[in-house]
Amino acid sequence: MAHHPAHHAPSVELPAEPTQARRFGKTRTALSAVVLEDYAELIADLLAANGEARPTDIARRLGVSHATAIKTIARLKRAGLATARPYRGVFLTEKGHDLADRVRVRHRLVVDVLRALGVPSEAAEADAEGIEHYVSESTLKAFAQFLKSRG
Amino acid sequence: MAHHPAHHAPSVELPAEPTQARRFGKTRTALSAVVLEDYAELIADLLAANGEARPTDIARRLGVSHATAIKTIARLKRAGLATARPYRGVFLTEKGHDLADRVRVRHRLVVDVLRALGVPSEAAEADAEGIEHYVSESTLKAFAQFLKSRG
DNA sequence: ATTACAATGTAGCCTTGGCTACACTTGTGA
């Protein structure tokens, strides 16, 4: 059958909640991590491109309100992925950079595979945004292998 | 760059909220639809296999508490995808069956493509659970084409 | 017919991730 108890969980290591709430829903966890991955990747992009990452830019790029972006940035901080001081922009920690790197590589790989399968570029980019978060290491490896063996 | 304002939205047509809340977050919408798709597919499976779909079975299969399952079943009803009377099990409406069928076909296709790319069966099944919800029509078509042309 | 147990349902709580509305900084241009 098609169903599994839980989907593959994205590759963010979670905040490591202190004592509270040791009983965690995997899906809850997984969904949260998806958002953190997107933010980390985007912030890395903005830092590389502009030398800074401002909440408003992040919000615009993600199509959410700036309030939502700021809230999520707070979660990034709690998760040890970013640092930010009021009115001074957002930066990534070592951990955040690592995550962003992994996410970026994965994204490229997924897009390339989709395109290799004949998916139009636009759809490939768009779908990859959703798909990439659910690609396991094992699948990632197979993708790389496939692309290589295919020229 | 990799980012888009919103991911591809799953193929559930939403509850058509009455007057309230005409300003909807796409992502919110998308995430909700993912869960509804999973439930519809699972309920169809259970109905086919056992002739009935009971909340506890659904909960066990999805790895959530029965209370969570029941809450979501209520949402399925609100969305016009299912019917259920207290203590009498869950059934799918025409619309719910249509959705389940589409989801099932899509799931198969995604799994088959992953396997064709050399992903081990287990990983293919597991990853497909997450991936399938983000595969657009366009990509789906490319997948089918790829499998056909590949024998 | 009773009773006991499993299944079902309800209530209430939490976090996430949206939003709007309002308040406060910052830094520019006049």
Add this chain to the structure above:
DNA sequence: TCACAAGTGTAGCCAAGGCTACATTGTAAT
């Protein structure tokens, strides 16, 4: 300098999707 627009931050609301704890219903066995 200082006023004002743009950007930031805060508060408070909502729905989804988790959970636990408790109440109710159905059913099967005695």
